[in-house]
Amino acid sequence: MNISGYSKTPADSTLKSSDRAKTFILPEKCFEKNIACTWRRGNTFTIYPRSQTVNKTPTNTIDNKILNIRQEILLFTSILRKLVNESNGTFLSLQKVAENAKNSDHQVEFLKLSRQYRSIVRVCIESLQEAADKETDNLEKNSLLSYITIFYSIECIWHLCEILFIDNIPGDIVLPFLLEWVRFHFPCHEQTAAQMLEACERGSEDHPEYWDTVVGMVVQGRIDVARALLKLHSSAELNEFKLIDNSLRTMPVYSVYGGVSSGEFTIVWKHWQAECRSKLTSQALTSQPNLELIMRLMVGEYTAFESVRRKYASWFDVLGGYVLFTRPWTRSRELAAAADACAALDGPHSQSHLDVVIRALLEGDLHQVIHEIQQMSDNGWFATHLTDILFHCGKLQILDKHQTDVTKRLRDSLILEYGSLLMDHKSLWSVGLSYMASCPPEGLRRAELLLEKIPIESEAKAMRIIAEAKKYELSGVVRTVCGCGCAARLAGGRAGGSLCWAARARCPRLCARAAHRVLRAYTAGVPLPAADLLLTAGPALLLDDALLFLGKYCDFHRLYKSKEFKNAAKLLISLITSKIAPEYFWETLLLDTLPLLESEEPVFSSTDTYEIMLCLELRAKYLEGEKAELLRLALVRNLARTALLDGEEE
Known part of the structure; x- marks a missing residue:
């Protein structure tokens, strides 16, 4: 987003935007006449040739091409x-x-x-x-x-x-923090000063950067370092050096916790600076121009800062020193004047982008x-x-x-x-999603649209998208991703996988579609898949009757394989009487009663047998011929056995 429209005129904004715009030269001949473009996903758009007229007979053989242009993302x-x-x-x-x-x-x-x-x-x-x-x-x-x-x-x-x-x-006395900022980001002469102090040799003025380093330490407010460097001069015992050292030593330093009010400090500071100015006007330092320059800086003389400015890459380097020796009690809202003064040291020049931002910060213009x-x-x-x-x-x-x-x-x-x-x-x-979620409700609406467009290359990525969507309660995304997973597995003939994705989606339509696919496949001789999934699906089975029926039917097979015939028979009767079985599955369901009817001991009661008989008559069109006759015969035999048992009990 470009917020320039809040404060700039449209003409200025358009002009600046056009200055920053990049120009692309399309390399192919097919783009010479008419082109069109369309946005793709993310920061990509596509350019392609487009004719304004429909020409049935092509007049040339130029190959059409498509160009994808994408913004380079530094991050x-x-x-x-x-x-x-x-x-x-x-x-x-x-x-x-x-x-x-x-x-x-x-x-x-x-x-x-x-x-x-x-x-x-x-x-x-x-x-x-x-x-x-x-x-x-x-x-x-x-x-x-x-x-x-x-x-x-x-x-x-x-x-x-x-x-x-x-x-x-x-x-709100910002000077100590401002000096720290200058020292950290613009460490001029710091390394040279450290080398000289480590060597600790008299006659250090022979070093080509000696005086620049001393002045640099003064400008950055490193008074103790500057004094230590001056003592390494071979003439450090001269009165001029002692005079400067004494002035540096007695320079007042304001501290909020020092027990001195800002008004009292201002009086002490001005008195100290008046003493420095009197030493300067007495021409006691005329024989030592470098010391005189330091004293001129200490009294806040603007021309002295002008003379040292060229030694530095930018006016930021002298900003802390300028505030230190002009108004050390400056508050943050008063820094704009110091920034203007220091920036003016450069004279007329084109400002860098960093210059503009720092000036705006010091002026308090956050916009x-x-x-x-x-x-x-x-x-x-x-x-x-x-x-x-x-x-x-x-x-x-x-x-x-x-x-x-x-x-x-x-x-x-x-x-x-x-x-x-x-x-x-x-x-x-997923990182981007956390940012979107911090701006409700629009952020989550955007996130939902963007999540649905993320390419899913693997099941692991799909599961991760679902987990993130659930985290931010984006149920629509969960349904969409699970629906895609379900459809893909149905198309690939993986009915068990489709059931899994349908259950995750909690979508009745998908559950019904997957369950019917499994049941139809079973009637064609394909084994039941995902039995373990259905046994542990829990409340998901209630989403659709077909899925519920499939789950109970798988449970029936489990009981039958475990030789729990009575429980299996009881469950099968409940499936028959519930009437939730799909029409195409009634033949299979009725024939499943046949082995239980032929068991050594009766597992269906007479009431159960009558229920099966009733169902067989009502759905005679689903079971005809020899299969129907075999089932009727088994039902009659079972009814006879259960009648004898009932008679013995009486």
């Missing part, structure tokens, strides 16, 4: 699968916390989950870096490096967003942030998860042109789009 690469799966676990945990947060404050839990997301991205970057180092193919290596750039930007933006909108900073991160080539992973956590933290409010709050609509649309994307993958579809 579907094998190395990024771990990112998708692990972030899904964090996403689901966040939904549970958000559900519980309706009754209490869970800001600490939200912060913990945000850091989990960042940790997942960091592991992903390290995996990509490791793979890039091992890769020998230049094209593949460039792809991996581009992925690293994307996820580095994601980590950088997320960290700053966490500081400004997710973390509950005491007193613009989400709009910009949607343009990143991560297939919506970042926009989806960041928007979701900001929404649950209560820090996100998006209004449309009518000033209607569309925050939830935006959050849901991003999640649904991301979930739909994952459901197009052969193994990530």
Whole structure:
């Protein structure tokens, strides 16, 4: 989803979209005149030649071709699968916390989950870096490096967003966290400083990067490191060095828990900076221009920051130092002015995408942030998860042109789009389903449509789809998948398998169809299948009379094979008198009484015998000729035996 329509004019939006659009040149001659296209499953559409007129006699022999065009999905690469799966676990945990947060404050839990997301991205970057180092193919290596750039930007933006909108900073004094952000993501000169301090040699100024490193430590607020490096200078005992060291040592540092109010700290800070400014104006450092530059930075002189800006890749590197030496008591809502000042250090220049996002973050414009991160080539992973956590933290409010709050609509649309994307993958579809389920009711309706379109290559996959559908109470999907399984097995002549799928579907129509197929096959001489299944089917047998009859009939065969003839006879009589047997099965059912009638001891009572006789007369058309005569004779003999037994009992 592109949310630019909420704030941009249609013309601007169309222009920007056309600038980003890719152009394809169709390679075949058959596409030169007229073409058409149609959407297929997922992110694929098909282009094919199409003639506007019907020509019965072809005028040329050009072969028609079909082109399938598919969007390249970054997240579907094998190395990024771990990112998708692990972030899904964090996403689901966040939904549970958000559900519980309706009754209490869970800001600490939200912060913990945000850091989990960042940790997942960091592991992903390290995996990509490791793979890039091992890769020998230049094209593949460039792809991996581009992925690293994307996820580095994601980590950088997320960290700053966490500081400004997710973390509950005491007193809203953001400087310590801002310095930490700069040091972590833009670690200029850190390695050089560590090497110099480890060597601990006087005369370190001979190192070509000595002064750049000292200044870099000051700009990043690493005051102790800068002082330690200055002591390695061969002239460290000079008054100029002692003067700088003393100023750095006495620099006030604000702490919420220090027992000093922000107003008192401001007075102390301004007094300290006035002392530094007086030392600078006294020209005591004129003989040491590098020390003078450090002092100019300490008093917050803008031209000093302009002079050091060219040493860094971006204005982000100096942002923390600029806030540190101009307004260290700055609150998050006041960072926009510092960002403007630091960005202006570059002069007129074209801003990078990261520049735009960071500026929007520092200005507190989350609408613009989400709009910009949607343009990143991560297939919506970042926009989806960041928007979701900001929404649950209560820090996100998006209004449309009518000033209607569309925050939830935006959050849901991003999640649904991301979930739909994952459901197009052969193994990530279940992950996508969990995202869809988090946006009821529309998400489940979409999920139902998408689940039914997933190709089923094996019974194991069908069972997995059924399990997921039952998990989210998508009974329609269960019926559809089971119906397909039942139909496929019926077409393949596997009546037992069709019964199994019909019972799973809990669909009376499918159960009836499968049961009738089995019963008809049995009348043609095919053995009864799936007896164990029917014996354990339980309530599923009640879905249809034909299935119930088949289940009881299988039970009759089990009793007969176990030589429990009286129980078998009792069950057979109940099947005859229930009148639920299909018409084509009456011949078989009546003939099943014959071996029981001929048993050594009577198993049918006289009443049972009369029931069989009545049934035989009422359904004489199903049993004719010699078979009917044999059955009548057996019935008469059994009636005589039972009459004698009844007489003896009397």
